[in-house]
Amino acid sequence: MAGALSHIRICDFTGQLAGAGATKWLAAFGAEVIRIEDPVKEGRWDILRATPPFVDDRRGVDFGGGFNNHNTDKKGITLNLRTDKGKQILTEIIKKSDAVTENFAAGVLEKWGFGYADLKRIKADIVYVSNCGFGHNGPYSSFKTWGPIVQAISGLTFSSGLPGQPPAGWGYSYMDHTGGYYMAMAIMLALLERDNSGRGQWVDLACTDAGLSLNGPALLDWTVNQRPMRQSEGIDSNRSQFAPMAPHGIYPCSGEDEWIAIACRDDQEWLKLTEVMENNQQTSPRTSWCRDYDEMKYRLDHQDELDKKLAGWTRQQEKFSLQEDLRQARIPVGAVQKPQERIDQDPTTAKAGLWPTITHSKMGQVRVDGMPVQFSRTPWQMNHGGPCLGEHTEQVLTELLHKSPDEVAQLKEEGVI
Amino acid sequence: MSVLHGVRVIELASERIAFAGKLLGDMGADVILLEPVQGEPSRSYPPFVDDQPGDNRSLYFLHYNTSKRSVILDLDTKPGRAAFKKLIATSDILLESEPIDRLSALNLDYDDLIKFQPSLIHVAVTPYGRSEVLSDLPVTDLTLMASAGPPWSCGYDDHSLPPVRGWGQQGYHTGCHYAFMSILTALLHRNGSGQGQFIDISMTAALNVTTEAGTYAWLVSGATVQRQTGRHAAVKPTGESQIRCADGRYVNTGVPPRFPEEFEKLLAWFKQIGLADDFPETVFLEMGATWEGPFDLSKIGEDEAITAIFSAGRQALIMIAQAISAYDFFIGCQNAGLSVGIIYSPEEAFEDEHFKARGFPVEVVHDDLERTVTYPGAPYQLPASPWSISRRAPHLGEHTHEVLAQL
Numbered sequence: 129m130a131g132a133l134s135h136i137r138i139c140d141f142t143g144q145l146a147g148a149g150a151t152k153w154l155a156a157f158g159a160e161v162i163r164i165e166d167p168v169k170e171g172r173w174d175i176l177r178a179t180p181p182f183v184d185d186r187r188g189v190d191f192g193g194g195f196n197n198h199n200t201d202k203k204g205i206t207l208n209l210r211t212d213k214g215k216q217i218l219t220e221i222i223k224k225s226d227a228v229t230e231n232f233a234a235g236v237l238e239k240w241g242f243g244y245a246d247l248k249r250i251k252a253d254i255v256y257v258s259n260c261g262f263g264h265n266g267p268y269s270s271f272k273t274w275g276p277i278v279q280a281i282s283g284l285t286f287s288s289g290l291p292g293q294p295p296a297g298w299g300y301s302y303m304d305h306t307g308g309y310y311m312a313m314a315i316m317l318a319l320l321e322r323d324n325s326g327r328g329q330w331v332d333l334a335c336t337d338a339g340l341s342l343n344g345p346a347l348l349d350w351t352v353n354q355r356p357m358r359q360s361e362g363i364d365s366n367r368s369q370f371a372p373m374a375p376h377g378i379y380p381c382s383g384e385d386e387w388i389a390i391a392c393r394d395d396q397e398w399l400k401l402t403e404v405m406e407n408n409q410q411t412s413p414r415t416s417w418c419r420d421y422d423e424m425k426y427r428l429d430h431q432d433e434l435d436k437k438l439a440g441w442t443r444q445q446e447k448f449s450l451q452e453d454l455r456q457a458r459i460p461v462g463a464v465q466k467p468q469e470r471i472d473q474d475p476t477t478a479k480a481g482l483w484p485t486i487t488h489s490k491m492g493q494v495r496v497d498g499m500p501v502q503f504s505r506t507p508w509q510m511n512h513g514g515p516c517l518g519e520h521t522e523q524v525l526t527e528l529l530h531k532s533p534d535e536v537a538q539l540k541e542e543g544v545i
Numbered sequence: 546m547s548v549l550h551g552v553r554v555i556e557l558a559s560e561r562i563a564f565a566g567k568l569l570g571d572m573g574a575d576v577i578l579l580e581p582v583q584g585e586p587s588r589s590y591p592p593f594v595d596d597q598p599g600d601n602r603s604l605y606f607l608h609y610n611t612s613k614r615s616v617i618l619d620l621d622t623k624p625g626r627a628a629f630k631k632l633i634a635t636s637d638i639l640l641e642s643e644p645i646d647r648l649s650a651l652n653l654d655y656d657d658l659i660k661f662q663p664s665l666i667h668v669a670v671t672p673y674g675r676s677e678v679l680s681d682l683p684v685t686d687l688t689l690m691a692s693a694g695p696p697w698s699c700g701y702d703d704h705s706l707p708p709v710r711g712w713g714q715q716g717y718h719t720g721c722h723y724a725f726m727s728i729l730t731a732l733l734h735r736n737g738s739g740q741g742q743f744i745d746i747s748m749t750a751a752l753n754v755t756t757e758a759g760t761y762a763w764l765v766s767g768a769t770v771q772r773q774t775g776r777h778a779a780v781k782p783t784g785e786s787q788i789r790c791a792d793g794r795y796v797n798t799g800v801p802p803r804f805p806e807e808f809e810k811l812l813a814w815f816k817q818i819g820l821a822d823d824f825p826e827t828v829f830l831e832m833g834a835t836w837e838g839p840f841d842l843s844k845i846g847e848d849e850a851i852t853a854i855f856s857a858g859r860q861a862l863i864m865i866a867q868a869i870s871a872y873d874f875f876i877g878c879q880n881a882g883l884s885v886g887i888i889y890s891p892e893e894a895f896e897d898e899h900f901k902a903r904g905f906p907v908e909v910v911h912d913d914l915e916r917t918v919t920y921p922g923a924p925y926q927l928p929a930s931p932w933s934i935s936r937r938a939p940h941l942g943e944h945t946h947e948v949l950a951q952l
Binding site: 135157175178194197262265266273274276280282285286287293295296300302305310312313314318321328330332338341342343345352353356365372373376378379385387388460461462465466468470471474480482497498499500501502505506 | 548549568572586587590591592594595596604605607608609655673674676677679682683684685687688689690691692693694695696697698699700701704706707708709710711712713714715718719722723725726727729730731732733734736737740741742743744745746747748749750751753754755756757758759760761762763764765766768769770772773774775776777778780786787789795796797799800839841842843879882883884885886887888889890891892893894895898899900902903905906918919920921922923924925926927928929930
């Protein structure tokens with residue numbers, strides 16, 4: 129079945145997650161994504177090619193679990209761009225592509241002779257999206273980043289933590305995922321512009337710009353009220369930053385490292401919470417301490433002691449049964465789910481088809497991240513795993529560029545592919 | 546004129562999807578926010594202009610509703626529904642986060658609306674998707690995030706401290722990112738085919754697939770990551786990478802050196818600061834600087850030389866960080882080709898010369914406040930179709946007459 133983007137071909141140099149995540153979306157909706165990799169370095173610029181997790185004891189550039197996850201349904205070819213013939217073949221691919229995408233450090237593609245001016249000479253309406261940490265302009269444009277560095281620079285690491293503690297950060301590359309989302313948006317926005325006006329363009333995407341834009345109200349509090357987020361008392365990001373809510377936090381449950389998030393948006397939800405406490409306690413009627421906290425303002429002003437008291441109760445409760453009780457009472461609640469709980473035991477993710485099993489040419493059947501969206505007319509599809517190194521070189525050269533098998537063999541012998 | 550000029554979006558006001566409407570509006574779409582007569586509740590969220598609560602003073606609302614117009618429309622009344630249908634007939638996109646059965650009960654769901662606009666793109670963004678009754682339970686950014694994975698990976702080495710949810714409504718943002726990507730995909734499809742469609746987005750699913758190795762370590766190898774202070778949650782504990790510098794601020798030391806040229810530059814800088822003589826493992830830095838062949842990171846823990854060299858690189862970075870200020874560490878390391886970062890607060894980043902040079906802060910005229918306000922700017926720079934805030938957030942019902950009169 130034709131996908132929403134089946135008419136699009138991408139000449140793709142992206143890797144890691146911040147780049148590969150963008151073209152994964154396009155491929156899931158039918159775009160033909162052709163990954164170009166270096167045969168000399170075995171594509172190891174993308175370190176995920178050979179890093180854990182692994183499905184079994186096999187190691188090497190075709191066995192990285194993260195690479196497979198981020199590169200589903202893409203084609204992979206090898207091309208040695210140090211050679212003139214390699215550059216010629218790349219030129220032929222660009223001529224037949226709608227967009228060129230990359231997330232190298234600033235200026236790398238230009239150094240190889242494929243900067244935007246070159247790309248435009250090859251194909252006048254080409255869309256070129258570069259994605260690097262600091263962009264191609266500005267004092268830090270030569271600096272390098274990866275997800276946690278982007279998060280550190282853009283304020284997102286700082287704003288995640290508990291008082292009296294160093295920043296907690298995100299515990300994963302939130303801004304590699306999200307940088308990939310912004311890259312996918314940028315590619316599609318530029319393709320829409322080309323549909324409108326016939327013009328291509330170079331989008332200079334900087335992940336730190338995207339990251340910084342995710343702090344909107346805090347930045348306005350700074351520019352309008354001169355209130356900095358860096359304050360001596362530190363921050364508690366489990367509390368509500370905007371709408372007044374209390375209690376609002378992550379509380380311990382029975383067992384080891386079991387937690388639950390609870391939020392009360394108003395006095396009614398608090399009263400309902402105290403009723404649940406009363407029912408679960410069985411020993412005492414609604415305890416007198418609860419009554420002290422019946423007004424939101426009081427709860428907001430006394431969150432430390434409220435949290436302590438509430439935690440004393442939640443600590444005796446089993447996480448999922450408490451979640452069920454609070455759902456029944458229509459109080460905002462969410463058990464802190466471990467990976468195995470949300471992936472294998474939460475019926476909502478399985479029902480949504482969120483973990484499709486794809487076939488990787490060497491790893492076999494592997495589950496990957498699917499897409500959290502259902503399109504009625506052009507659903508996403510995931511069938512094949514990330515390409516092994518050079519898996520589609522011959523196919524792309526013969527089918528797209530009409531090279532003969534002899535020519536392909538010759539190129540291989542000359543070290544071009 | 547930006548790329549989405551001429552695309553009309555109807556947004557049924559909800560704090561969960563406000564950001565998706567902003568992403569559309571700032572790229573030129575005509576976003577019409579439909580509000581109940583009492584207004585969208587987030588109009589009253591702090592912080593406020595000059596810390597004074599009041600109408601049109603919520604900085605939260607001002608941020609999330611740039612480039613939109615506001616129309617008061619009550620779908621529970623017959624005239625309201627009639628106007629809504631007329632409005633849909635002039636629109637390209639419906640963006641909503643309503644209770645799952647509300648629109649069908651009003652005969653205003655996708656199947657009803659395509660009678661008025663056959664190529665409509667209808668996007669529903671709900672906590673668990675349109676087919677789950679759980680979607681109608683009350684949720685907040687915090688509870689969504691907890692269920693969907695991010696806090697499990699985020700927090701401290703000390704597991705008696707709770708897992709942490711990052712600030713800034715990032716749970717809502719993630720659902721909105723998927724909504725915007727979906728809309729752009731559907732528009733590209735509609736350009737060729739003339740067809741619209743219904744798109745069902747689950748906010749928890751969106752977060753579930755935004756947790757990196759937290760998910761795929763389990764999918765691939767059945768392993769569970771554990772949270773660690775200021776660095777990636779991991780299956781096996783990893784070395785610390787967040788260091789407090791001499792000025793009390795923190796840095797992230799990033800990926801330690803892994804190429805000979807990186808070891809070489811680090812060694813030179815290490816010597817320049819005068820630390821090399823105090824570090825017993827300088828010899829391993831020298832080995833790293835002269836390493837030949839591939840430096841295979843997957844052999845850490847197996848190959849003794851690679852393990853020792855990698856560990857010496859990390860230790861050397863920590864020593865430097867503790868000796869100088871966070872900013873000097875950031876600049877010095879980056880000049881040595883190492884990917885490290887200073888941990889800025891949002892306002893510190895906003896004031897940094899780099900973002901100013903890129904034109905990130907933008908001015909928006911507030912006729913209502915009699916001043917110009919500086920806003921965070923473009924997440925991406927499209928020279929042929931620029932991002933811009935075309936108007937300040939609308940007052941409640943400010944455009945009711947001008948929009949409805951055109952129908």
